[in-house]
Amino acid sequence: MSTSIKRKISYTGNIEFSELKITEPSSYAAGIPGIKAALEHVSKESGLFRSLNTLSRMNQKEGFDCPGCAWPDPDTPSKLGEYCENGAKAIAEESTFERVDSTFFRKYSVEEISTWTDYQIGKSGRITEPFVLRPDSIHYEPISWTDAFQLIAEQLHALNIPDEAIFYTSGRSSNEAAFLYGLFIRAFGTNNMPDCSNMCHESSGVALSETLGIGKGSVVLEDLHEAEVIMVIGQNPGTNHPRMLSALQKCKENGGKVITVNPLSESGLNRFKNPQQLSGIIGRGTQLTDIFLQVKINQDVSLLKLIMKRLAQREKNGESVFDHDFIQDKTNGFDALLADLDKHDENQLLELCGVDSSQVELAVDLLAKKSKIIICWAMGLTQHKNGVENIKECVNLLLAKGSIGKKGAGTCPVRGHSNVQGDRSVGIMHHVSDPLNKALKDVFEFDPPNHEGLDTVNAIQAMRQGKAKVFIALGGNFVSAASDTIYTAEALENCDLTVSISTKLNRTHLTAGKTALILPTLGRTEQDQERFVTVENSMGKVHQSKGRLKPASNQLKSEPEIIAEIASTYFGESSAIDWDILGKDYDLIREKISEVLTGYKDYSNRSKGSGFYLPNNTREADFSKLPEGKAQFSICKLPDHQLSEDEFILMTVRSHDQFNTTIYGLNDRYRGIYGERRVIFMNPDDIKEKGLKPLQVVDITSNYSGKLRRAENFKVIPYDIPTKNLCAYFPETNVLVPIDLYAEKSNTPASKSVIVKIEAKQL
Ligand SMILES: Nc1nc2c(c(=O)[nH]1)N[C@H]1C(S)=C(S)[C@@H](COP(=O)(O)OP(=O)(O)OC[C@H]3O[C@@H](n4cnc5c(=O)[nH]c(N)nc54)[C@H](O)[C@@H]3O)O[C@H]1N2
Numbered sequence: 110m111s112t113s114i115k116r117k118i119s120y121t122g123n124i125e126f127s128e129l130k131i132t133e134p135s136s137y138a139a140g141i142p143g144i145k146a147a148l149e150h151v152s153k154e155s156g157l158f159r160s161l162n163t164l165s166r167m168n169q170k171e172g173f174d175c176p177g178c179a180w181p182d183p184d185t186p187s188k189l190g191e192y193c194e195n196g197a198k199a200i201a202e203e204s205t206f207e208r209v210d211s212t213f214f215r216k217y218s219v220e221e222i223s224t225w226t227d228y229q230i231g232k233s234g235r236i237t238e239p240f241v242l243r244p245d246s247i248h249y250e251p252i253s254w255t256d257a258f259q260l261i262a263e264q265l266h267a268l269n270i271p272d273e274a275i276f277y278t279s280g281r282s283s284n285e286a287a288f289l290y291g292l293f294i295r296a297f298g299t300n301n302m303p304d305c306s307n308m309c310h311e312s313s314g315v316a317l318s319e320t321l322g323i324g325k326g327s328v329v330l331e332d333l334h335e336a337e338v339i340m341v342i343g344q345n346p347g348t349n350h351p352r353m354l355s356a357l358q359k360c361k362e363n364g365g366k367v368i369t370v371n372p373l374s375e376s377g378l379n380r381f382k383n384p385q386q387l388s389g390i391i392g393r394g395t396q397l398t399d400i401f402l403q404v405k406i407n408q409d410v411s412l413l414k415l416i417m418k419r420l421a422q423r424e425k426n427g428e429s430v431f432d433h434d435f436i437q438d439k440t441n442g443f444d445a446l447l448a449d450l451d452k453h454d455e456n457q458l459l460e461l462c463g464v465d466s467s468q469v470e471l472a473v474d475l476l477a478k479k480s481k482i483i484i485c486w487a488m489g490l491t492q493h494k495n496g497v498e499n500i501k502e503c504v505n506l507l508l509a510k511g512s513i514g515k516k517g518a519g520t521c522p523v524r525g526h527s528n529v530q531g532d533r534s535v536g537i538m539h540h541v542s543d544p545l546n547k548a549l550k551d552v553f554e555f556d557p558p559n560h561e562g563l564d565t566v567n568a569i570q571a572m573r574q575g576k577a578k579v580f581i582a583l584g585g586n587f588v589s590a591a592s593d594t595i596y597t598a599e600a601l602e603n604c605d606l607t608v609s610i611s612t613k614l615n616r617t618h619l620t621a622g623k624t625a626l627i628l629p630t631l632g633r634t635e636q637d638q639e640r641f642v643t644v645e646n647s648m649g650k651v652h653q654s655k656g657r658l659k660p661a662s663n664q665l666k667s668e669p670e671i672i673a674e675i676a677s678t679y680f681g682e683s684s685a686i687d688w689d690i691l692g693k694d695y696d697l698i699r700e701k702i703s704e705v706l707t708g709y710k711d712y713s714n715r716s717k718g719s720g721f722y723l724p725n726n727t728r729e730a731d732f733s734k735l736p737e738g739k740a741q742f743s744i745c746k747l748p749d750h751q752l753s754e755d756e757f758i759l760m761t762v763r764s765h766d767q768f769n770t771t772i773y774g775l776n777d778r779y780r781g782i783y784g785e786r787r788v789i790f791m792n793p794d795d796i797k798e799k800g801l802k803p804l805q806v807v808d809i810t811s812n813y814s815g816k817l818r819r820a821e822n823f824k825v826i827p828y829d830i831p832t833k834n835l836c837a838y839f840p841e842t843n844v845l846v847p848i849d850l851y852a853e854k855s856n857t858p859a860s861k862s863v864i865v866k867i868e869a870k871q872l
Pocket residue numbers: 177178179195309342343344345346348349350370371372373375404405406407408409487488489490524525526760761762763764765767768769861
C-alpha cells in the first residue's frame with residue numbers, strides 16, 4: 110500500500126466577499142419574480158426546452174417526485190406541473206450540463222478545489238464515473254466499478270469489528286435504496302446509521318413518540334384546507350416549502366386564520382401571489398399571516414406557556430376553552446400542566462418571549478374560540494438544546510384544545526428532504542427496533558445486531574477518536590451539513606476510507622479519508638431503465654417516482670444497484686441473501702419491505718397513481734401504545750440563556766437560493782440580499798450600541814466549553830430582528846456550532862441557538 114500524505118485542505122473555502130447589493134425585504138412571495146427566477150435557473154443550467162419539459166413532469170402521477178422538499182402533492186395536480194420556484198432550482202441543479210469528469214480531476218487537485226466556495230464546488234457539475242483518491246495523491250483518478258467495490262469490501266473486512274464502520278444516509282434516497290442499505294448494514298453487523306434526520310427533525314420524532322406514540326405528524330393536506338387556525342412556528346415555508354403557501358391560501362379562502370411565530374417576519378408568510386393562478390400574477394395576492402408573534406430566538410416555550418396561561422385564566426373566568434371530554438378520555442397529566450402554568454409569572458414570560466402583550470392576546474382570543482387547530486413547525490423549533498421540549502409544548506396546546514385525531518386539526522412537522530421520512534420508515538435508524546429485528550430475522554434468516562448504533566454527533570466523535578475507520582455516505586454532504594466544520598473535517602480525514610455515493614461534487618469529497626471513493630449515481634429526474642422507485646411525503650403518503658431525463662452519463666448506477674454490489678462483493682458466496690437480484694428488481698425489494706414492515710401490503714400496485722397512506726395512530730386518536738393508553742402532557746422547562754453584555758444568540762438558516770449545502774445562487778430575494786452570502790442580520794439598536802455601521806465587516810466568534818471558534822468576514826445588515834438575536838446562513842456559520850451543543854434526548858445540533866460575539870474586523 111502507498112504511503113499516506115497529509116493533504117492541505119481548506120475546510121471552509123474562499124471567504125472573500127463578492128458583490129453585495131441590499132434592498133428592502135420583499136413584501137410578497139412568488140408572483141412574477143418567482144417565475145422569472147425559476148426560469149433563469151433552469152435555462153442557465155440545462156436549456157429552456159429540456160427544463161420546461163422536465164418541470165411539467167414534476168409531481169405528476171406518472172412523473173417524478175420533486176427532489177426538493179417533502180411537501181405532499183394534491184390528488185389532482187395542476188396541469189402546469191406541480192412545482193415551485195425552488196423545486197425548479199432543484200431540478201436545474203440536477204439536470205445541469207456541467208460535468209465533473211477525469212479531465213476535471215486531472216486539472217484540479219482536491220487541495221485547489223477546497224479553496225473554492227461551496228457555491229463554486231457545487232456548480233462544477235454532475236459526476237460522470239467512479240473516482241478514487243489514493244493515500245499518496247491529491248488528485249482523484251478514475252477507477253472501475255469492480256475495483257471500487259473490491260476496495261470497499263477489503264476495507265470492511267479489515268476492520269476489527271463491524272462497529273468500526275459508519276453508514277450515513279441523506280434524505281433523497283428512495284425507499285427501495287434505503288431499505289436495501291439498512292438490510293446490508295445490519296447483515297454486516299452494525300446499527301451505526303447516522304442520518305440527516307439526526308440534524309433535522311429528530312427532536313420532533315422523539316417528542317411526538319413520547320407524547321403521541323408515533324414520531325410523525327398527524328395531518329394530511331386536506332386538514333390544512335379545513336383548519337380554523339394554523340400556527341406556523343419556526344418555519345420559513347416561502348423559501349423551504351413554497352407549495353405549502355397554496356395550502357395556507359386555501360385555508361384562508363375557507364375562513365381559516367394563520368398565526369406566525371418567528372423572530373423574523375418572513376416575506377413568504379406575508380403576502381402570497383400564487384404563480385399558478387391568474388390572480389397571483391396580476392392581482393395583489395393573499396395576505397397569509399393574520400397574527401405575527403415576533404418571538405425572541407428559542408423563547409417559544411415562554412410564549413406557548415404564556416398563551417396557555419391566559420387560556421387557563423379565561424377558563425377560570427367561566428369561558429369554555431379546553432376540551433375536557435378529550436382531556437379526560439384521551440390524555441394524562443393535564444392537572445400537572447395547569448399547576449405548572451400557575452407557577453410561572455405572566456410578566457416574566459412576556460419579557461422572555463419579547464412579544465407585544467396585545468399581539469399575544471389576539472392569538473389567545475382566536476385559540477380560545479377554535480378547536481380545529483394545526484401547528485406546523487420546522488428547524489426553528491428542533492435545532493435548540495431544548496428542541497424536544499419545544500415540540501412537546503406545542504403538543505400540550507393541541508391536546509388541551511382537543512386538536513388531535515380530528516379533521517382539520519393536529520401536528521404537522523414539515524419535513525426537509527424529499528424522502529427523509531420514508532428512509533426512516535423503511536429502517537434507517539441508529540436505534541434498535543425489536544419488532545424490525547425479529548421481522549428481518551424471519552424474512553432474511555440472519556441475526557441483526559441488537560445494540561444501539563451511532564447517530565451523527567456520536568459518529569463524528571467515533572471517527573475523531575479513531576474508533577470508526579470507514580465512512581460510507583448514501584448521498585448528502587456530511588462535512589458541510591454537520592456542526593463544527595473543522596472538527597468534523599478532521600474526523601473524516603482520520604478515516605482509512607471514505608465513500609460518497611453522490612450525484613454532484615461537494616466538500617465532503619475533499620475532506621477525504623486516507624483513501625476516498627466517489628460513486629456516481631442517478632438522480633431522481635433520470636431514467637432508471639423502466640424501473641420506478643417510491644418515496645413517502647411529509648404526511649405519510651407513499652407513492653411512486655419515475656425519472657424521465659437521459660442520465661448525466663452512461664456510467665452511472667442507481668442507488669439500489671450500488672448498494673447491492675457493495676453487499677455482494679463484501680459477502681461473496683457467504684450470504685443467504687441474493688443481493689444481485691434485489692439490486693435489479695425493485696418490485697422484489699418492495700415485496701420484501703411489505704413482508705418485514707406493516708402498512709405496505711400490495712406495495713408496488715398501491716404506490717401507483719396517487720399512492721397510499723401508512724397507518725398513523727395519532728390520526729385515529731389511538732394512544733393505546735402509550736402509558737395507560739393515553740396521550741401525554743409534558744412539563745417543559747423554560748430555556749435558560751445567560752447572555753453576557755457582549756453576547757448574542759445566533760440562528761443559522763437557509764437563504765432563498767440554497768438547498769441545504771447546495772448553493773443555487775447568491776441571492777436571498779425575500780430578505781433583500783443580492784450577490785453575497787457572508788452577511789449577518791442584526792437589530793439596528795444592537796448595531797448602534799456596538800458602535801458598528803451597516804455593512805461593516807465583522808468576525809463572529811463562539812466560545813463554548815472553553816474552545817474559541819471563529820467565522821471570518823461577515824457584513825452587518827440592519828434588519829427587523831429582536832435585540833440580542835442574530836441570523837446568518839449555514840453552512841458558512843457551521844464552524845461556530847460546537848460539536849457538543851445539541852438537543853437533549855435527540856442529539857440534534859443546536860444550530861439555531863449558538864452563543865456568539867461580534868468583533869469588528871480591523872481592516
Ligand atoms: N429551497 C429549499 N427548500 C428546503 C431546504 C432548503 O435548504 N432549500 N431544506 C429542506 C430541509 S432539509 C429542511 S429541514 C427544511 C427546513 O425548513 P425551515 O425550518 O423553514 O428552514 P430554516 O431556514 O432553517 O428556517 C428556520 C425558520 O425558523 C426561524 N427560527 C429560527 N429560530 C427560531 C426560534 O427559536 N423560534 C422560532 N419560532 N423560529 C425560529 C427562522 O427565522 C426561519 O424562519 O426545508 C427543506 N426544504
